[in-house]
Amino acid sequence: MKQYDAIIIGFGKGGRKLAVELAERNWKVAIVERSPQMYGGTSINAGCIPTKTLIHESEYAERLYHDDYKNQSKFYTLAVARKNKLVHYLREKNYENVKSNTNITVYDGTASFLSENTISILSERKETILKGKKIFINTGSVPIVPAIEGLNDSKHVYTSESLLQLDKLPRRLLIIGSGAVGLEFATMYAGFGSDVSVLEAGNRFLPEIDRDIAAAMMESLKRKGVSLHLNVRTQALYDTSDGVTLTYTDGFDGTPYYLKGDALLLATGRKPMIDGLNPEKAGVEINEHGAVIVNEQLQTTAPHIWALGDVKGGELYDYMSADDFRIIRNRLFGDKSRSTKDRYPIPFAIFTDPPLAHIGLTEEEAVKRGYSIRVSRLPASVVPRARTLQNIDGMLKAVVNTHTGQIIGCTLFCADAPEVINTVAQAMKTGQHYAFLRDFIFTHPSMNEGLNDLFKSF
Numbered sequence: 001m002k003q004y005d006a007i008i009i010g011f012g013k014g015g016r017k018l019a020v021e022l023a024e025r026n027w028k029v030a031i032v033e034r035s036p037q038m039y040g041g042t043s044i045n046a047g048c049i050p051t052k053t054l055i056h057e058s059e060y061a062e063r064l065y066h067d068d069y070k071n072q073s074k075f076y077t078l079a080v081a082r083k084n085k086l087v088h089y090l091r092e093k094n095y096e097n098v099k100s101n102t103n104i105t106v107y108d109g110t111a112s113f114l115s116e117n118t119i120s121i122l123s124e125r126k127e128t129i130l131k132g133k134k135i136f137i138n139t140g141s142v143p144i145v146p147a148i149e150g151l152n153d154s155k156h157v158y159t160s161e162s163l164l165q166l167d168k169l170p171r172r173l174l175i176i177g178s179g180a181v182g183l184e185f186a187t188m189y190a191g192f193g194s195d196v197s198v199l200e201a202g203n204r205f206l207p208e209i210d211r212d213i214a215a216a217m218m219e220s221l222k223r224k225g226v227s228l229h230l231n232v233r234t235q236a237l238y239d240t241s242d243g244v245t246l247t248y249t250d251g252f253d254g255t256p257y258y259l260k261g262d263a264l265l266l267a268t269g270r271k272p273m274i275d276g277l278n279p280e281k282a283g284v285e286i287n288e289h290g291a292v293i294v295n296e297q298l299q300t301t302a303p304h305i306w307a308l309g310d311v312k313g314g315e316l317y318d319y320m321s322a323d324d325f326r327i328i329r330n331r332l333f334g335d336k337s338r339s340t341k342d343r344y345p346i347p348f349a350i351f352t353d354p355p356l357a358h359i360g361l362t363e364e365e366a367v368k369r370g371y372s373i374r375v376s377r378l379p380a381s382v383v384p385r386a387r388t389l390q391n392i393d394g395m396l397k398a399v400v401n402t403h404t405g406q407i408i409g410c411t412l413f414c415a416d417a418p419e420v421i422n423t424v425a426q427a428m429k430t431g432q433h434y435a436f437l438r439d440f441i442f443t444h445p446s447m448n449e450g451l452n453d454l455f456k457s458f
């Protein structure tokens with residue numbers, strides 16, 4: 001049985017960074033990955049990178065071939081091929097990055113715990129058993145598949161991962177779920193020219209966002225031709241000669257409806273990936289949501305076993321997995337001061353068109369919590385950069401504490417929002433008064449400049 005200083009289960013973002021860090025400190029490290037197609041993890045292979053690449057491509061398709069399905073369809077097939085090339089390149093780079101270090105060994109196969117220090121790796125051909133002094137779980141998350149009658153028998157049902165492989169543009173796409181995955185795929189496929197319908201169980205669209213911004217997003221989806229159905233109770237689906245039919249009822253009054261599609265995407269959330277891992281054999285406890293329980297420094301209930309990224313639940317973002325690595329590095333080799341508690345507020349972005357980004361409290365949350373606040377709104381159309389980008393849709397919004405002048409929340413629904421939110425995040429994390437952004441010298445023309453005006457009206 002081979003012995004390692006550290007075994008990392010899952011080749012995700014945090015795990016890869018940790019492997020390199022430990023190996024450079026002369027630890028003997030094993031990384032176990034169940035699929036060579038997933039070296040580097042979800043983000044580069046089936047998540048952030050392929051989706052953002054195709055969203056960018058879809059913006060071109062929309063501009064060049066609006067309402068020309070034949071040409072959009074050809075463009076889509078080429079865009080998928082270009083996306084595949086990029087994913088392949090990044091996967092190779094990630095693999096090379098770890099393989100080039102002689103202290104790291106990559107094992108192909110699915111890992112499961114045998115005891116607190118040993119794991120089994122099952123691959124097609126054999127079983128390998130390894131022993132590790134420390135073990136790091138970085139197995140990510142997998143899509144939640146809802147119980148819908150007929151779902152398993154359909155040839156037209158996709159997850160985000162399998163839809164990214166489809167190189168023929170579906171003329172009609174049904175999407176179940178209007179979270180980040182649902183909205184990004186809706187934007188992407190509507191841009192490529194598909195007829196997109198989104199069906200959401202909830203009756204409050206974008207529940208964690210203020211109503212004025214949610215309404216602006218709804219309006220913008222409508223302009224793109226996306227039809228959004230809220231309060232949907234999915235019933236059954238069945239394949240027909242020309243695709244798939246989904247039946248559902250309205251959650252208010254039970255009225256039955258049906259929709260036809262060429263493909264149906266399940267965008268109904270993700271859950272921590274612990275299937276077959278047998279964490280209980282190592283004394284690693286799991287919470288009621290199926291996530292690995294960790295303390296503020298990411299140790300599980302077995303102190304020599306740690307967890308990073310989606311598998312521990314909470315915020316499922318690539319940059320959280322990266323920050324989990326920093327916490328563990330600080331715990332192992334630093335002053336042990338970093339913890340999951342000191343990294344808030346955390347921004348997020350949804351790459352629609354225009355994109356949506358948010359940090360801190362919304363106006364609604366701030367009022368609920370009893371803050372005395374002032375709120376400012378700015379139409380994106382008044383920012384000169386929005387004009388040069390020909391993307392004048394949307395709105396910028398900020399919430400400031402009346403007494404301290406500190407920014408307590410910001411929502412940007414405008415071009416470049418995923419970039420600009422980082423500027424606001426820096427101001428918030430360093431405790432700046434709002435006048436800091438009001439008077440900051442930004443380059444021109446840039447969307448950041450909009451912050452000068454957004455924070456002027458307080």
Ligand SMILES: Cc1cc2nc3c(=O)[nH]c(=O)nc-3n(C[C@H](O)[C@H](O)[C@H](O)COP(=O)(O)OP(=O)(O)OC[C@H]3O[C@@H](n4cnc5c(N)ncnc54)[C@H](O)[C@@H]3O)c2cc1C
Nearest residue numbers: 010012013034038041042047111140309310316317318321
């Ligand atoms: C469509 C989509 C778009 C997204 N877009 C964004 C975005 O724009 N920005 C953002 O920040 N986040 C985005 N996310 C979320 C982001 O991809 C994840 O939060 C992040 O990749 C999780 O990283 P991780 O380190 O937890 O694990 P992962 O990167 O998921 O890696 C886990 C690895 O473990 C392997 N594995 C699992 N079980 C075992 C086992 N038993 N044995 C061996 N190997 C195993 C898996 O094959 C996988 O490669 C997106 C997600 C999806 C699905």
Ligand SMILES: NC(=O)c1ccc[n+]([C@@H]2O[C@H](COP(=O)([O-])OP(=O)(O)OC[C@H]3O[C@@H](n4cnc5c(N)ncnc54)[C@H](O)[C@@H]3O)[C@@H](O)[C@H]2O)c1
Nearest residue numbers: 146177178179180181182200201267268269270316349350
């Ligand atoms: N840009 C980004 O950072 C980005 C992009 C994509 C995904 N992600 C991450 O991936 C994770 C998964 O995203 P997601 O959008 O799949 O999940 P989600 O939990 O954000 O949204 C799922 C949606 O599906 C709805 N739903 C669930 N079951 C349903 C049913 N049977 N019928 C109709 N609607 C139903 C839910 O009400 C919810 O609105 C998120 O946590 C997110 O953090 C991030």
